[in-house]
């Protein structure tokens with residue numbers, strides 16, 4: 059479904075992403091892991107059109123989407139959530155998700171119909187699913203960090219994506235919130251059949267929900283394979299654990 | 308955005324409109340004139356706020372569209388033999404087109420740079436109007452624009468202004484509450500995220516700028532009706548600054564904020580006009596007080612006050 063080949067991006071000569079490759083098949087959950095500053099977020103920004111790559115190729119559903127602006131990428135069925143919370147702070151929780159649904163329905167050029175009556179059931183269903191229905195009238199700036207991270211995902215779901223990118227979905231969440239979030243991700247895969255690409259520092263989460271893993275160090279892909287491949291790969295241990303020789307568990 | 312101040316708002320709006328309709332019955336001519344000026348200035352500020360408060364675009368030189376709307380109307384009435392009513396369509400349409408053109412040029416730049424480029428382009432328009440004696444009358448402006456009989460009396464002008472302002476405000480309100488308005492507010496809050504949910508940010512903003520220019524032009528053409536004159540200072544950048552202050556003072560996240568701000572500023576300008584030399588100073592002080600004490604403007608403050616009361 060997604061095919062990334064030798065993507066490149068530098069900032070003022072610093073190669074943040076250098077030869078990253080990745081492939082995700084339909085229905086899979088794939089994790090990208092790597093130490094801080096490895097270039098995971100930058101990679102996601104390149105795939106989703108937030109940044110333009112200096113080189114390389116991104117194929118999505120067989121079509122070349124390299125360098126396409128993000129609104130076009132989104133319209134092809136790809137949504138994402140952000141690592142640093144990136145919601146609409148002055149809108150309510152409901153409006154945050156609703157605007158995303160409206161955009162998906164290509165209604166943003168409608169100047170006269172009242173928003174209050176549009177996309178209501180779709181929006182409420184998403185809020186119900188992610189567990190934000192109780193606080194739908196709160197302004198999103200008033201939410202806790204964990205709630206805002208969930209709202210992040212809810213906004214992405216507003217676009218009813220076939221392919222979803224989650225950038226550290228559980229970062230900063232409490233243990234209970236983390237458990238709920240993982241259940242949600244599993245549900246998205248199983249019930250809605252969404253293909254998921256995500257990155258995460260918590261290895262336990264990574265191994266428990268992903269079908270395959272790509273490891274990234276200093277901007278480059280060093281291995282892409284199943285959990286077992288990755289768990290015992292010497293290079294990963296050198297790079298990631300600073301050379302301990304036990305398998306990652 | 309549930310607003311307790313505006314909950315059950317329809318009766319209030321109707322009451323306000325009735326009072327405004329009866330105004331000429333119990334007020335002197337001068338006050339009726341002043342009320343008309345407040346209404347049309349408020350419309351101008353509201354059209355600015357459509358892109359400033361709701362769209363997050365730094366429209367620093369909105370008065371240009373107000374001025375061009377006025378000139379378009381006046382010149383159309385004076386220079387052509389067509390129905391003078393046509394002038395009230397031509398003025399706003401020209402202002403809308405100008406809003407689009409300036410928007411196309413500036414939209415590539417972010418926030419502050421957008422505003423700076425807009426000030427320079429706006430000043431360019433001002434300079435052309437100011438210098439082009441043979442067409443615009445230069446710095447003399449145009450006086451005694453002949454109007455259709457029905458709106459040439461002071462009361463006629465007032466009622467025309469009231470009706471057009473009310474209709475325009477209603478349309479702007481509907482637009483803010485439409486999916487277009489939702490997307491616009493999303494862009495204000497977070498352009499990157501808006502783009503990521505499939506909104507073509509620049510195009511959306513461009514349409515908003517065109518609409519804002521159009522309604523700024525409507526306000527300008529109303530000025531022709533009320534005052535019978537147009538002059539280049541209508542589009543001088545200081546007036547744009549006043550419009551921004553009106554939005555901030557009244558509350559740029561409330562729909563009626565700019566109207567309230569316009570009321571306050573126009574009244575102040577009228578009653579301290581003996582001190583015109585100090586007008587800039589007074590504006591500066593107001594601006595400072597607003598920034599320090601009323602960051603959400605008068606309506607934003609009242610809103611919070613009402614919410615607190617409701618809770619206790």
Ligand SMILES: Nc1ncnc2c1ncn2[C@@H]1O[C@H](COP(=O)(O)OP(=O)(O)OP(=O)(O)O)[C@@H](O)[C@H]1O
Nearest residue numbers: 069073074092093094095096097098099100101141
């Ligand atoms: N816009 C930018 N301008 C300059 N440098 C950048 C920019 N974005 C990222 N970088 C640099 O690129 C490198 C990769 O950053 P990136 O955010 O992609 O890492 P990451 O793998 O997501 O890290 P983390 O796990 O901490 O989120 C970092 O060294 C960062 O400082």
Ligand SMILES: [Mg+2]
Nearest residue numbers: 098099100141
């Ligand atoms: Mg990151």
